Amino acid sequence: MFKKKITNLIIAFFLVLSFTKITYSSEIPVIVIAPNKKPQSLSTVGTSVTILDEEYLNNSTEYFLGDVLSSNTTSTNFFQSGGHGTASAIQLRGMPKRYSTVYIDGVKMSDPSNPSNDFDFNNILTSQISRVEILKGNQSSVYGSGAIGGTIHITTKKGKPGFNKDFNYLTGSKGTHNLSTSISGGDDYKNYFVGFERFQTEGISQMMHNDEKDRYRNNSLIGSYNYNFSKNFELISNYRIADTYLQYDATCVSNSFGCSPSYDHAEDVDAIESSGNLSLIHKPLKNLENKFTVANTYIKRIYNAAINSKNTDQDSYYGERYSFLYQGNYNLNLDNSIVFGLEREDDSIGYNKDMTGMDYKDAYVTSKYFDFQKRFSSNIFATFGSRFDEHSLAGNEDSHRLTLAYLFDDKLTKIKSSYGTGFRYPSLYEFYFYPAGNGYDGNEKAENSESFDIGIEKTFQEIDLKIDMSYFNIKYHDVLEGWQASGWDAGNHPGTVKSQGLELMSNFKLNRFLNFDLNYTYTSTYDGAEQDDPNKTKGQNNAQLVRVPRNLINLNTNFKIPGFENINILLSTKWSDMARDYGNGNRTFADERIDDYLVNDLNINYNFSETYKLYFNITNLLDEKYETTRDYSQMPRTFNFGLKNSF
16 A cells, blocks of 8 residues: 555656756735735745635635645645535644634634634635635734634635626536536726525545435525725625535444444534624725724534434534724834734524523623734844733733744745744633533633744745745643543643644746645644654553644646646645544544545646636545544545636
């Protein structure tokens, strides 16, 4: 098996080397928003940032955003509990999923009703997205609770001048169909966008030891409307809603609860997920901008369970967040500026067992922050940020961040570094709803962290090669955990959990027909023991954090055939090292191992006119059987074909 995987990697590299280098491209300035909540040049940013732009996302044949992120960025480990629509999450820099925050059009999307308050990527479709900015490293001083490993910022599609229509249809294996359509337009004063998408599939079995099909359906609607009343007064609005249905049947994996291997557990999940925001931007002075925002996130899930078609059970989970935000951007002069703000978030959750009455809980947090940006010379850029948060249940926390960027005179080399402290407040679920008798006691306190990174970005124009390399080190304390080697022991635990590693991203354009992206991540973590080893279980010496591979490699080879430049071919190769996971299948709390795996995807795009494009892809080209979560299936080899028309 190992020789087979090495052979596949060698073949991929030889494809890259089969063309002759003839040209190089020029540097294109890039503007980012997420690092400091205001537009700035990427060259001046001391934080590690990865950008996926609209062109890249439009050329992707992946249905879901999580699949795109997993193969195109360093320190981004994606895992999923089954096929399309099942629970999925992203780990940034080896940190558990609860230590990264997700924003859609500026709205925080963590689920208040989720046990760890994280965001589930299972319902966000790629065709709705125009841009993604991934900030790695501690961002709590700007974004507050949970932003210890980083933040992910998603921008949905917006209106463009004129009147535009778009139609996209893909179909493939496993009874999969994806239809999206949109209209948009605008002029000098306003723009609008309305898009609808339906995805459905017969799916695969969620559990590896079953072969039944678990259906999934997603109906999504997104919209935006922006209006400029004057050059100093602007209204911005965004809305998104996803109505989903998921079915899964799984064989009972343990007889510890009195069931046999033939015991069937069928469950249907209906969910509504929505978010929206309304912002007013006012510029009373040339150097001052005020932004007032009100936002809402709403998530509700209803679980309908049937056991051997004899008994039924129904659980309902509800989570909602109202956010009220003020942000000011003040330019002191050409070289100095400050971003400052006030925020309030009100979270509420409800849990309903057998529809007997909803148990509601709520909490709120108020925040004050600033981020000062200083240009010391033509080459040196720095930021210093500080934030103070007050939680109605968990008390007060402060966080700070310092970033530095040094840009060499040739503008082709940048050294960057950041240091920050961060925190994560307990979720409402952690306060109130963990299993009776062994849950949290309601006296939990925030988790705290310290992180440092340093890196270099280098462009070699003569050979059209870009390299981005970073070292990171994260420590966090007072960890909130429930799963222990000896059973459930929920609460803040002593000791220091660590994650450190290396990130390498490179882009090489061999010629106008061929380029490739290679990214590699080495991550060494441990759960408070002395060293790290994925073969060890939690609580033992050398325990690696759950679902964190030590080595992760992505190679994307993009090439065109001379004489057929309207055909674009992308071969994606992903190799993940082995990792540790919870003992899902044994119910003994003894940890298990996820084996390493190598997966290849092939994508072909054919632009046969200015408005029409054909898609064809093969996912899991070699039909590798693998896991990202222990005992849960991943997609076998599948075929997809589609048509896109923009007019």
